[in-house]
Amino acid sequence: MNILEKIKNELDTFSKSERKVAEVILSSPNTVIHSSIAALAKQANISEPTVNRFCRRLDTKGYPDFKLHLAQSLANGTPYVNRHVDENDTAEEYTSKIFESTMANLELARKSLDPTSINRSVDVLTQANKLSFFGLGASAIVARDAQNKFFRFNVPVICFDDILMQRMSAINSRQGDVVVVISHTGRTKSLVEVATLAKENDATVIGITTKDTPLAKECSIVLSVDVSEDTDLYMPMASRIAQLALIDVLATGFTLRRGSKFRDNLKKVKDSLRSSRFDRKD
Amino acid sequence: MNILEKIKNELDTFSKSERKVAEVILSSPNTVIHSSIAALAKQANISEPTVNRFCRRLDTKGYPDFKLHLAQSLANGTPYVNRHVDENDTAEEYTSKIFESTMANLELARKSLDPTSINRSVDVLTQANKLSFFGLGASAIVARDAQNKFFRFNVPVICFDDILMQRMSAINSRQGDVVVVISHTGRTKSLVEVATLAKENDATVIGITTKDTPLAKECSIVLSVDVSEDTDLYMPMASRIAQLALIDVLATGFTLRRGSKFRDNLKKVKDSLRSSRFDRKD
DNA sequence: AGAAAAATGAAATTTTATTTCATAATTATG
DNA sequence: CATAATTATGAAATAAAATTTCATTTTTCT
Structure with a gap:
């Protein structure tokens, strides 16, 4: 610090x-x-x-x-982490504070991540028959983002932000499936239950959560993402951003594991979007 | 130096x-x-x-x-931006590189943001009758995140990641409505059209995009978020994270503008989630 | 109030950095 | 290509700075 x-x-x-x-x-x-x-x-x-x-x-x-x-x-110029936004801050001030605390929290999160767990997760993800990403609230968007990324890899990937669909999906999971459960607090009851159900049905459960939480206990692999809680102003801020960065890490690990041919494929996916866009003049 | x-x-x-x-x-x-x-x-x-x-x-x-x-x-950190992930990186290495480049890009993004535009955006957002957030692909999750945040403020807020719904919604917009269109490239045809439609129907259009793009030209206010493109490995990475940080900035500006009573309200929203969670022992 | 604990500073010691000066290496010059 | 002039280098001495020790003062707790 x-x-x-x-x-x-x-x-x-x-x-x-x-x-x-x-x-x-x-x-x-x-x-x-x-x-x-x-x-x-x-x-x-x-x-x-x-x-x-x-x-x-x-x-x-x-x-x-x-x-x-x-x-x-x-x-470092202005010191980072706990620079709290103040009632009388100008737009420039609160913008800087939020960006800086986000950066500081990313740094914290990076330190809290265990490379071994990341490696195991990438292993498991590359070998999965089916991937599922589950989250609720702010973590739902992280799950969606993961879906968006892994979908490009041409692997079966689903994502639900609906409790019932998550449960049904978890119950139907089987050996070889990987279920990624995302929750910053690790205490959201229905998600913990989903993790348990998935585990009972022999899926590998990866938890993107805080360590030593009820959710963490249900997971085969825990990817703990620590952020300083008190920077959140009654809503998730740094936590979801750190989770997204972790998704990037997993996706990157995945592509590295799959080798260079695979990455040519990714380029094709990206290129396929071209016709939906206006051309660049430059 | x-x-x-x-x-x-x-x-x-x-x-x-x-x-x-x-x-x-x-x-x-x-x-x-x-x-x-x-x-x-x-x-x-x-x-x-x-x-x-x-x-x-x-x-x-x-x-x-x-x-x-x-x-x-x-x-000052080694200017990390350009630390590219390498074929033979260990999990620890690529994790660090991704987090570091994310942080560096947040720094870039912060510098590119114009406080005046942020201020105007907050003005407009606090006075809006209705808020709409539109995005596609990776930007769709940013729109959803914005919805999740602004919904807590008890203002009418909608979010679509479906082209047709976006168009219909844009056509039905009117004076006093604010439409936030999110696109990193600023070149996604259908989104540019949505912006145009919304503008034609007298809504205020805020663009979260790169400056000097077709989308930027259609917007009443442009919030330009620059990130170094080449860190993205064929998929959006830093860009969406910078956009999310910007959403945090706007949400924070909103709550500041609304005053302290309003923030008590936010606490209530957060507390309402408590029963869905397992208790903390500590 | 008075004993125990904690905080503080003067002086001594140790560690670290700098200067001095003699020597070695390099470069320029006839 | 010798040799003077210049420059670079390190050993030893000196100076500066930081740390430890220990006695004294202040605070805290009965």
């Missing part, structure tokens, strides 16, 4: 002297990265060891390491 | 020993920022003063200052 943010967040857990250092740093971080520990200590009217302890408290190895982190925070 | 770039540029003006240092730095900059001058000197098989001179040559005050610059270069 961005160290400037971290300082802001932990401001009230600091001791009196530590807060003095924090204030100096926050008020002019750009000066600090060019100061020695002695200069900073003097500026904050505290001793050098206190500055050093302050740095360690923030999980850095010491003052020079702390400066490195600080420099990186500053380089 | 980015110091890593600078090192690359000036590589041939360096002396033999300096080049050794440069190579070590370029090959693993992330290790270097955590190394002492002694460690780096040893790694490059040259003496400490040489490292120091190398730093000064690059207009830094000395080794620690150089590390600061280096840290900042690294923080």
Whole structure:
């Protein structure tokens, strides 16, 4: 996490002297990265060891390491993650905040993904007789997007965002079928049931969800996508975008596994759309 | 200027020993920022003063200052956009590449958005009698997502991904209606026609598309979302994610415009979903 | 109020970076 | 192609910066 943010967040857990250092740093971080520990200590009217302890408290190895982190925070321009949208933000401000928090959450999501599980998922997907993608609400669109992608691969793929159709489909699944269940919370009852049904009918169940949730427990493979929840303003935002990026990863893994001839095919699918479009002049 | 770039540029003006240092730095900059001058000197098989001179040559005050610059270069992220997925990539590699290029493209998209147009769009959206979102293919899911969001605001909102329904809907639109047409290419014939029909029937047409396209020309307001095309592997990837982030921006703008009471309402909508979910233990 | 715990800073120590200066390598010149 | 001039380099010395130790002060908890 961005160290400037971290300082802001932990401001009230600091001791009196530590807060003095924090204030100096926050008020002019750009000066600090060019100061020695002695200069900073003097500026904050505290001793050098206190500055050093302050740095360690923030999980850095010491003052020079702390400066490195600080420099990186500053380089990123405006610090990312928990920049919350504010009542009085201009269009430019909230646009930036939303994009930045989306990017930060993608970074989080990437870190939370386990390459081994992705690899296994790609294995299973490439070998499937039939693919099903199920989601509800915001995750329904992720399922649809997956359908749109995998359909191009010329494999049997279905997608439902209707509880009953999902159940029927799950009950009719069999060995060799792959069911991908998408739910950020992992707690949507009907989806958990669908996962259970599919599993009982010998389908391989891949869950795109948060780890350690009821849904995760029902899945053969869990692809956990962590995002920082509190950036969502009462509606799914970063979560569905991270899920879509994961769909891209799975689709890419799929095409890589299938080899280069297969990719020529994809080009054909894309080219087939050409007649529906206006030509480019350039 | 980015110091890593600078090192690359000036590589041939360096002396033999300096080049050794440069190579070590370029090959693993992330290790270097955590190394002492002694460690780096040893790694490059040259003496400490040489490292120091190398730093000064690059207009830094000395080794620690150089590390600061280096840290900042690294923080800006290697300009990832063009990191293409390769045939032999491991799951971890292509996952990182896809996430990184998605992030880079979000950054591009953000820069291409015009705050004024966003503001006008939010204006228009908050005052609309009826909202319609139209898209096809990958953009259809963006339209659905928008519907899912705006529906929570308790405004009349429709969404079609069927050409005929879109046309009928456009023909029936009237003054005070807002039609949002989504197409990355901006060249999908039927969508351009829908935009034209809607405009002819006095609806306000907002286009989420690339600027200077046939679709853009038909719109009252263009929200241009630029992404680097060549990251898409024969299927829409970054483009739809950037569009979704834009939907988040519009939805956020909408809620801000409507004030705080309105946001309590959103919470209610979210809470209404609770009974469909398994409880959290924590 | 008074003991225990935590926070703080002065001084000593250690680590790290820089300067100085002698030597080696390279380049230019007759 | 020798040799002077220039430039590059590293060993050792010095300087600077950071960290540790430990005694003192402040805070917190009975």
